[in-house]
Amino acid sequence: MIDLKRVRTFGLIAGGTLSFVAAIGMVESFNERTLINPGITMGLLLILGIAAVFGYIVAAGKPNPLVETARDSRSGGIAGGLTGAIAGVVTSLFVLFVDTFDVSEFFPNMREPLVEAMTFELGVPVGLLVLTAVVTATAAAGGAFHGMSDSFRAGMSRALGWVVAFALFELVVSEILDFADPLVDLIYAPRGGLQPWAAVIIGALAWWLSTRYKGRGEAFTERVKDSEAGSRLRRSVILFGVAAVIILPMIVGGVVNELLITSGLFILMGLGLNIVVGLAGLLDLGYVAFFAVGAYGTAILTSPSSPAFAPGLSWWIALPIVMVLAAIAGLFVGTPVIRMRGDYLAIVTLGFGEIVRILLLSDWLTPIFGGAQGITRIPGIPVPGAGTISGTDPQLFIYFTFMFVLLAAYISYRAQNSRIGRSWAAMREDEDVAEAIGISTVQAKLLAFVTGAVIASFAGALFSAKVGTVFTNSFDVLVSIIILVVVIVGGMGSIRGVVVGALVLIGILGGPKSPGLLAEFSEFKLLIYGALLVYMMLKRPEGLLPSVRRSRELHGEDLTQDAWLDKGGDFTGDSAEEEATT
Amino acid sequence: MALLQINQLTKAFGGVQALGGVDFHIDEGTIVSVIGPNGAGKTSFFNVISGLFPPDSGEILFDGDNLAHHQPNEITRRGIARTFQNVRLFPNLTVLENVMVGQHCRTKEGMWGTILQTKAQREEEKRIEENAKEVLSFFGSRLAGYRYDQPAFVLSYANRRRLEIARAMATEPRLLLLDEPTAGMNPRETVELTELIGELRDERGLTVVVIEHDMKVVEHVSDRVVVLDHGVKIAEGDYESVSTNDDVIEAYLGRPAEAG
Secondary structure, X not given: OXXXXXXXXXXXXXXXXXXXXXXXXXXXXXXXXXXXXXXXXXXXXXXXXXXHHHHHHHHHOOOOOOOOOOOOHHHHXXXXXXXXXXXXXXXXXXXXXXXXXXXXXXXXXXXXXXHHHHOOOOOHHHHHHHHHHHHHHHHHHHHHXXXXXXXXXXXXXXXXXXXXXXXXXXXXXXXXXXXXXXXXXXXXXXXXXXXHHXXXXXXXXXXXXXXXXXOHHHXXXXXXXXXOOOOHHHHHHHHHHHHHHHHHHHHOOHHHHHHHHHHHHHHHHHHHHHHHHHHOOOOOOOOHHHHHHHHHHHHHHHOOOOXXXXXOXXXXXXXXXXXXXXXXXXXXXXXXXXXXOHHHHHHHHHHHXXXXXXXXXXXXXXXXXXXXXXXXXXXXXXXXXXXXXXXXXXXXXXXXXXXXXXXXXXXXXXXXXXXXXXXXXXXXXXXXXXXXXOXXXXXHHHHHHHHHHHHHHHHHHHHHHHHOOEOHHHHXXXXXXXXXXXXXXXXXXXXXXXXXXXXXXXXXXXXXXXXOXXXXXXXXXXXXXXXXXXXXXXXXXXXXXXXXXXXXXXXXXXXXXXXXXXXXXXXXXHHHHHHHHO | OOOEEEEEEEEEXXXXXXXXXXXXXXXXXXXXXXXXXXXXXXXXXXXXXXXXXXXXXXXXXXXXXXXXXXXXXXXXXXXXEEOOOOOOOOOOOEHHHHHHHHHHHHOOOOHHHHXXXXXXXXXXXXXXXXXXXXXXXXXXXXXXXXXXXXXXXXXXXXXXXXXXXXXXXXXXXXXXXXXXXXXXXXXXXXXXXXXXXXXXXXXXXXXXXXXXXXXXXHHHHOOEEEEEEOOEEEEEXXXXXXXXXXXXXHHHHOOOOOOO
């Protein structure tokens, strides 16, 4: 049975999505990147991806936990194909509209290049037919895919995933394989993009490996999870991780290291904010202020050209001073807002963040902070025997970032599983009750603010030393928001989540001021952040790698219900159990 | 001297006089029940004693110190613990964690100890866990073993009430305020809990104030009964004298019809 209403709805949505990504110039700018050498560009992948996903969604039907969805590749394919046809027609109409009317005055991207990109440079009538056909076919394939056997689906998605990954992350792969130059030349075409036969081999290999070692990966993760702390298996996994972290920066080049450093700074700030928001439940939207305190503190204390006061200290001496300053700033922000909750707290901290930035920029304080000129000539981190290490030497600088990330992760981990962490958790769950059972919420809140602030000051101190100059525009409200997005997407309260969130958002998509690994995304990253955030809130509010407590919180009701049903109702279950024990 | 001596306690919410000058006292090692019809001010009485709301006037003398206008956490630290009428656990914390949190005010390790994993910190964590398990063992096997690591929200209603009492016990109080501990329990569970409340006094040496609607429970556990109505104490004494007191009967049932 094909749900025609669903086909129509999703066909229109898919057509709208395709038209939208074309209208904002995404397809055009993605077309500049070749993925598989002749012809398959990132723009094409975008169109195909959207079509396939919508085909799949339509074929999957409305999610209903009570009914096993029928898996039939033929009707799925037809449903997907119909959806694709509608989407193709809608998109073609849009392209035709752009081709006929000139609206580039209002929508600068809606011009000739858009039409060329969407018609594969075949001109209007032919290209549009091709576009519709391609979208229909891909959506049909996506729909049919839903009906395939599990092993086919696993194999196919692994194969496609690896090919796309190899193509997208060409930079990383070729840097890692730098020692085997001929191999790189075999895989990638000279002007970028995978060689077609390399794509086939990678895909086939991925497919074969996925069937050959089916389920082994999961089994291994389970075993590691179940293993006791300090057991041999766990030790070797940790050792492997440490070794990878030490060796990786040596084999990848400057660009990737640069990205890792930026991600590392955001991991640091994410971990700090995670303590405030994720563990203690205090929504702080002005977190960047503490980052600024760290950065400006380091700048003033170490730079010889700091305007008012230039002690020219070593970075290592400046660091503890900056930590103390950040702790004071944490108390300073924390004390007045101690009685505020929820939304009010968020608004006030948002204000604090802006106050700090505006003060740094103000004429009044220009003699100290340099105003719009900022503070320049910040030396790097002096290391005995290796000179001064700064951002010009990313391959060494990254180890400092790692060091502080590890420290912050350790602090979070220890705090989380201690008396302090429990008091934060209690406060997050019910502030009044926490107070009533003897937790001083004033102390607990201030401790969270101060700990978060000190961790942010690590990031600030590293940032100063890396960049060498600090300007106020590195500390605007967007940074606070993006750190929060990192924490939310990664998983509130989860250390692994923050790390993954920062690597994905900052490392791959790009940070507030710097492009990520996929430089093509940088123009659209805020759009993607927004879309990702909406999707996560709807489908996976606990984040990519959630903490146990958080996912309980967000899916708790279902679980309670299930547990209650399992027990066959409340009291009966309880007394039955009593019978068993007495 | 009484462990808790309350003099002329008043509290108004807007125009509603929740407590209109209540005098109350409880001696160490006894159980006093506070009863009264709905809206009599029983829970407000507990809320003011435990510091959730500051009193408008009056004294709360606990062991000789006036606790009026202290922060709730300070009051708990001095030795008054409570449970809530509408069970307020930390639903996403595990059973054991819920009780371990109760030990917060009896322990002291801070951030440095936690980060540096000092010997004192590790020993304290161990002690917290042992104490929590010991408190839970008060309820037999109901909250022990596999229950430790279950989140509190999966517990049955009766177990939630038990867990809340355990959490209050973990604060190592001298005085325990129980707000309708048997509400929502079936008759068997009620009997069992009634016995446990007696044990709180006899075995653990706690002083207990109970708000209760179930008169069988009140009769069974109370050394003394205090009746509140409209924020005023209308009667007190042993169960026998209170249950036959005309004012009390009137407060519960209304004025008897003149005719007939």
